[in-house]
Each structure stands twice: as structure tokens, then as C-alpha cells.
Amino acid sequence: SQQGEEDPQALSIQEGENATMNCSYKTSINNLQWYRQNSGRGLVHLILIRSNEREKHSGRLRVTLDTSKKSSSLLITASRAADTASYFCATDRTGTASKLTFGTGTRLQVTL
Amino acid sequence: GAVVSQHPSRVICKSGTSVKIECRSLDFQATTMFWYRQFPKKSLMLMATSNEGSKATYEQGVEKDKFLINHASLTLSTLTVTSAHPEDSSFYICSAREDRGQNSPLHFGNGTRLTVT
Numbered sequence: 279s280q281q282g283e284e285d286p287q288a289l290s291i292q293e294g295e296n297a298t299m300n301c302s303y304k305t306s307i308n309n310l311q312w313y314r315q316n317s318g319r320g321l322v323h324l325i326l327i328r329s330n331e332r333e334k335h336s337g338r339l340r341v342t343l344d345t346s347k348k349s350s351s352l353l354i355t356a357s358r359a360a361d362t363a364s365y366f367c368a369t370d371r372t373g374t375a376s377k378l379t380f381g382t383g384t385r386l387q388v389t390l
Numbered sequence: 391g392a393v394v395s396q397h398p399s400r401v402i403c404k405s406g407t408s409v410k411i412e413c414r415s416l417d418f419q420a421t422t423m424f425w426y427r428q429f430p431k432k433s434l435m436l437m438a439t440s441n442e443g444s445k446a447t448y449e450q451g452v453e454k455d456k457f458l459i460n461h462a463s464l465t466l467s468t469l470t471v472t473s474a475h476p477e478d479s480s481f482y483i484c485s486a487r488e489d490r491g492q493n494s495p496l497h498f499g500n501g502t503r504l505t506v507t
Contacts, residue, residue, distance in 0.1 A: 311495055320396070320483055320498035321434075366433065368496075377424065378496060380434045 283382055284367060290387040297354040299384040301367030302347075308370045310343055311378065312352050315364045324352075324365075357388045392418050394486050396499025403474055403506055411469045411502045413484030419464040420486035424496070425457075428481045440467040474506040 285300045301310070309328045313321040327334045327343045327350065334341045340353040354361055364385045368378040393416040403409050413423055421442045426434040438459050439447040446459035456478075458470040467486075471478055481503055485496040 313496075313498075318481070318501070318503065320394075320500040321485070321496075323495040323497065326495055377436060377439060379436070380426075382433045385431070 284365075284384045286384060287382065288385045288387070290389065291357055293357060293359055293388055293390050295357055297357050297361070297386055297388070299352045299365055299367075299386070301350045301352070301381050303350075303367075303369045303379075303381075304348065305369075305371050307345075310341075310350050311368045311370070312339075312341060312350075313366045313368060313380075315366065315383075317363075321366065354386075357386075359388050359390055362386060362388045392416075392486075392488055392497045394484065394497045394499045396484050396502055398502060399500060400503045401505070403504070405475055405506055406473055408470055408472045409474055409504060411471075411482055411484070411504075413467045413469070413486070413499050415465045415486045415497070418486075418488045418497075420467075421464060421489055423461060423467040423484055423486045425459065425467075425469050426483045426485065428483060428501075430481075434483065437469075442467075471504065474504070476506045479504055479506045 283302050291297055309326050311326045312324045315321045325336045325341050327341050338355045343350045364383045366383045367381040395414045395416050397412045423440040425437045427437050428434045436449050437452045440459045440461040442461045442464050448454045461467040481501050483501040485498045487496050488494050
């Protein structure tokens with residue numbers, strides 16, 4: 279079964295608004311990572327949050343992690359049209375030799 | 391930053407032929423590389439873990455004789471799709487992790503769009 283389920287599957291917002299994406303997972307993890315994928319391209323690493331961290335910031339990105347609820351959220355503030363992409367969470371599960379398991383992804387569309 | 395180069399970006403081949411995809415870490419060493427497959431608008435499915443100097447580890451349901459992986463050096467892994475069929479058409483992506491420990495991120499190639507006619 280899918281380790282990471284993301285919500286929503288698709289999100290359409292206007293430029294300047296904030297975008298929030300959520301990710302739930304099922305097993306214990308070493309860390310959780312968020313990646314971005316432009317259409318037809320590879321993935322770009324955005325941010326990594328360790329299992330003992332609760333919140334992390336990087337520029338306009340804010341990630342939270344709640345290990346008790348096995349969930350994470352990615353907030354993009356003041357979105358831009360260039361943020362249009364698919365966003366994936368990925369979990370580095372304990373005891374899996376650092377293999378990442380990807381969520382189902384959220385397709386974000388930012389319109390002018 | 392760390393760069394992973396994947397080649398070719400697109401390939402069209404006829405049914406029954408084999409296709410080789412290369413994945414190179416350009417400015418770092420990677421003892422481990424990963425090969426993923428992605429269907430349209432879907433998530434990435436891990437196919438196998440490529441280990442430098444040893445056999446690849448395949449995920450359940452992935453045919454090792456169909457998808458041959460070779461990791462001959464610390465900077466190069468190759469995936470060969472043998473006797474390709476139209477159902478093998480997909481987007482294949484490789485990734486590598488710098489050998490900096492467990493909490494280092496993956497760096498991805500730009501993917502290879504394979505179309506089997």
C-alpha cells in the first residue's frame with residue numbers, strides 16, 4: 279500500500295495566496311522529505327525534516343511534522359506562477375536502508 | 391549543488407529491442423543509486439537499488455532479467471530495459487545520494503521518457 283498519501287491531489291490558487299499540502303504516512307520514519315517535480319522532469323529536493331524535528335523553514339517554505347499523527351504539511355507562502363508543479367512527500371522509513379517511499383503527490387496550479 | 395545527469399532524455403524504440411539508460415553523478419560519489427518508474431500523473435515507484443560493485447536489489451514484482459542494472463563505478467549506474475514491449479513505455483528516473491549519511495537528500499536526474507512502439 280502507498281506509504282504516503284497526499285492531500286489534496288490537486289490545488290489551484292491565485293498568485294500571492296498560500297498553498298498548503300498535507301502528507302500522511304503509516305510507519306516510523308527517520309526523516310520526511312518534500313520534492314518538487316515540473317512536468318516531464320526529475321525531482322528537486324526542497325526540504326528535509328528529521329523525525330525529532332517539528333517544524334522547519336526554508337525561504338517561502340514551511341514544513342511541519344507530527345510523528346504522533348504520522349503526518350506532515352508543506353506550506354508555500356506568497357505563491358508565484360513559477361511554483362506550479364507537482365509536490366511529493368517522501369519518507370525515509372526506519373530499517374529500510376534509506377530507501378525513499380514517495381507519496382501520491384499534489385499538483386499545484388498557481389494562476390496569475 | 392550536486393548534479394545527477396541522466397541520458398537519454400527521450401528514446402523511442404521498437405518492440406523487442408533493448409534500451410540502455412545512463413545515470414551519472416557529476417560532482418559527487420554515490421555508492422548507491424536508485425531507479426524509479428513513474429506513470430503519468432502518478433507517484434514514483436522504486437524499481438531497484440543499484441549498489442556499486444555488487445548486485446542490484448530489486449523491489450518485489452520487478453523482473454531483474456527484464457531490467458538489468460549495472461553500477462560499475464562510484465559515479466555511473468545503467469538501467470537496460472531488455473526486449474522492450476509497449477507496456478514498458480514509461481518515465482524512468484534515477485537518483486543518487488551523496489555519501490554523507492542517512493539524512494542527506496536524494497539528487498534526481500531529469501528522467502528518460504521511453505516509448506516502445
